[in-house]
Amino acid sequence: MLLNFNSLGIWKWALLTITVLTAAFLLMPILFIAALSFGSSQWLIFPPPSWTLKWYGALLSDPRWLEAAWTSFRIALIVTFFSVLIGLVASFGLVRGRFMGRSTLRALFMTPMILPVVVLAVALYAFFLRIGLNGTTTGFVIAHLIVALPFSILALTGALEGFDKSIEDAAVLCGASPLRAKLQITLPCISHGLFSAAIFSFLTSWDEVVLAIFMASPTLQTLPVKIWATLRQDLTPVIAAASTLLIIVTVLLMLIAAAVKKGLKA
Amino acid sequence: MAMVSLAKPDNEKRNARRRPVLSRDFVSILPALLLVLVFFVAPVLALLSRSVTEPVFGLQNYIALLGSSTYLKIFFNTFFVSVLVTVISLVIGFPVAWTLAIMPQRWAMVVFAIVLLSMWTNLLARTYAWMVLLQRTGVINKTLMGMGVIDQPLTMVNNLIGVTIGMTYIMLPFIVIPLYGVIRKIDPAILQAAALCGATRFQSLRLVLLPLAAPGMIAGALMVFVMSLGYFVTPSLLGGTANMMLAELIAQFVQSLVNWGMGGAAALVLLVVTLSLYALQLRLFGLAGGERT
Incomplete structure (x- = not known):
């Protein structure tokens, strides 16, 4: 009986071995990197001859790394704001609208993901x-927004579909404006x-x-770009x-x- | 979907007809729609059109692309590595997903957390780890030599071995997670019935469990294959310039050679393959992918 763990006999141990080895394979590079970052060897000898914080010192005292991290953070924040805002407004239309071609539109919004x-x-x-947006924050934000928006729409249409609209309607019947009902009733419910x-x-x-x-x-790069450029030179x-x-x-x-997921369930 | 809306009850249909074309619901979609049309659809179409207009109107770029052994080798590399990564991910991913579905919940959570952590760790960090692990003086070579398995360090970076290892690492979660969902939904009673009818474990696996998990495996495999075809970062860092894959070729045409015609042509090849495979997947499994089957 293959779907009962305890009646698998020797197969149980074969499956467990594969799973443990795979988990080790998935975990190893991550632990390895963390260990090397505290190792003293410039040539990434493992196990490291001694332990040090000098690479963190070099990283945090280099203004180019800090600037790249700040650029990444700033761009990600702006992208998050617009992605959630545009995604939320669009999701209301996608879930509640009754116009033609709704499912085609949904598929179109998902294409940047695939x-x-x-x-x-x-x-x-x-x-x-052509339009002079290369190397600008606006260019970065637009590019990332295109790939972030599908995730927003996916999460928000899912949440809205699970929300009972009659609760919002009840608030409107009790005298709330449609906007206020959305802000005070619907948004908290789909938080x-x-x-x-x-x-x-x-x-x-x-x-x-x-x-x-x-x-x-050269003057505007995010953290991944900085890592990419450094990686192409050496494995410091x-x-x-x-x-x-x-x-x-x-x-x-x-x-x-x-x-948050646990808190919602409780 | 047109079929579905036709089948709607009459009163709803009449309601829909009475509404103005530009309903408020549609207006709320406009910002997203404009963004996607202006900064996604239009630029991609413009790029593809350059493949037949630059340097002059005609199919010269496609003839050059498909007629040169250099480019054909890149197509072959891309296809070969993608098939290899897909097959290895399936062979490892199936038993892991199976174990996750039936092992004690607490341990399954631990393994699941590891799968998610590896999936969410920054792509460059993961690739960097493999560059260090696989290099000539890296841990893997040293361990193997220390154990006496090999005398000479193996060359595992700047070739397709490195690319395959690095990409399998990235793609495994995309097989394990959906397949786990599929196997969980299989009713254990079916396998109990097989056992009661006298099937051996191997027969149950071959005739019952694998066929029931097959939709999930095909869906996962198609997704991994398509993602591998267009992968850029890992192949260029672990493969080196001598073992280029298609995504790098597109980038190189545009960035180093400033040949927009050829870049557009290579992009079209990648797009056509990708979209046809997704169409196949939609046909087989619908929008929800493997998880609903």
Whole structure:
């Protein structure tokens, strides 16, 4: 009986071995990077001869890294704001509207998610060269917004579909204006959707590499572009330090997301 | 969807007809629609059109692209690596998803957290880790040599081995997570019935579990294959310039060679393959992908 763990006999141990090995395979590079970032060897010898914080020192005292991190953060925040706002307004229309071609529109909004991002990057690069948006914050924001918006729309249409509209209607019947009913009744009810839309939008922009490589200029680059450019020259442990900080940000966001999910269930 | 709206009850249909064309619901979609049309659809179409207009009107770029052994080798590399990554991910991903679906909940949560962590870790950080791990003086070579498995360090970066390892690492979660959902929804009673009817474990696997999980496996495999075809970062960092893949070729045409005609042509090839595979997936499984089946 293959779907009962305890009656699998020897197969149980085979399956467990594969799973443990795979989990180790998935975890190893992440732990490895974290360990190397504290290792003293310039040549990334493992295990490190001794432990040090000098790579973090080098990272945090280099204004170019700090500026790249700040640029990433700033762009990701703006992208999150617009992605959630535009996505929310569009989701109301997509879920509640009764016009023709609604499902076609939905599919159109999802295409940036499935299209190879390099095609979009090259196409936008050509377009921005023509209208002078290359190497500008606006250019970055627009490019990231295109790939973040599908996540927003996905999260928010899902949340709105699960929300009973009659509650909003009841508020309107009790004298609230439609806008006020939306702001005070509907938005709090779909806050988990808003929250995941925001987190996904932020992470999409914050981690995005390919579009960023094409949008960047020598004076304006995000953290992934800076890592990319450094990686192409050498494998310095400074990148291990930067990567570890990025992993910590990711873990924190994952924990927050899990806590919010748990809080909603409780 | 047109079929569905035709089948709606009469009163709703009449309501819909009475509404103005530009209803408020439609207006609320306009910002998103404009954004996608102006900064996504139009630029992509413009890029593709340059493949037949630059340097002169005609199909010369496609003839050059499909007629040169250099470019054909890149197409082959892309296809080969994508198939390899898809197959390895499936072979590893199926038993893992299966175990996750039936192992004690607490341990499944731990493995799941590891899968999610690896998926959410910054792509460059993961690729950097593999560049360091796989290099000539890296840990893997040192360990293998220390154990006496090899005498000479293996070359695992700047070739397709490195690309395949790095990309399998990235793609595995995209097989495991949806397949886990599919296997969880299989009723254990069906397999119990198979066992009661005298099927051996191997027969149950081959004749019951695998066919029931197949829709999820095909959906996951198609997704991973399509994503691999267009992958840019990992192949260019782990593969080196001698083992280029299609996405890098597009980038190189545009960035280094400033040849928009060829760039557009290569982009069109990638788009056509990608979109046809997605159309196939939609046809097979509908919009929800493998998770609903």
